[in-house]
Amino acid sequence: MTSSGYILTCYHVIANAKLIVVGLQDGRFEEAQILGYDPITDLAVLSVSAENLHPIPQLDNPNALVGDVVLALGNPYNLGQTVTQGIVSRISNNGLNHYFDYIQTDAVLNEGNSGGALVDSEGFLIGINNANFKTRVSRSRVESVDGVSFAVPYTLAKKVMTEIIATGKVTRGALGFGGAQDGPSSVGITVTSIDQGRPADIGGLQVGDVILSVDDIPANNIRKTLEYISNTQPGKEIQLEIRRDEQRLKLKMIVDEL
Structure with a gap:
């Protein structure tokens, strides 16, 4: 690369x-x-x-859009460099990962495509192919779903790569809570679990609390909120505004490492 x-x-x-x-x-x-x-x-x-x-051609800020034609490069079954074509179906986490969005395409990915490049119609890198969507059809059997493939966006992949080259790992901040959001239009993140001994627990966050903002940034998107916490350096103080029953409270806690 x-x-x-x-x-x-x-x-x-x-x-x-x-x-x-x-x-x-x-x-x-x-x-x-x-x-x-x-x-x-x-x-x-x-x-x-x-x-x-x-290296494969790269842009500083590639912008993959729904409907764009994309090409998936790989070496399926050791057949040599192979290209499949698809379109971008959506850019979303689809519940697969709270920390970032995937690029979803209908380009065919087979064993050997993982880690290969996803490029746009001009050959510029827009993502790293990861996997097909899989569904469990029985207790012992999982099947891939044709036409539903995922790639890690280039900008995130480059950020991860840069940090690994510099330090050998990726450092992320965490508070130690699990949360859920009723829908894209709902306000706040409902706390569903607390990790004992982690910053959220020490800072007084409780199951059932609704997080309204983090450092005065509205918590109206769980992925963006967790991404903000993840990008906060461990050891730094962070402030949560929450709703507990009919009260609004502000809690301060020191970010831990994920």
């Missing part, structure tokens, strides 16, 4: 690997080292010592 030899892929692809060999477009094979990984986004950064590398 960079001319310096850094490569971004999916963590689940290399999680149990003892030896990683990367095949380059010009036919070379290079042994790769794992610099770090991030299970939340399922991304990992590898490093190879090779010259004359040609």
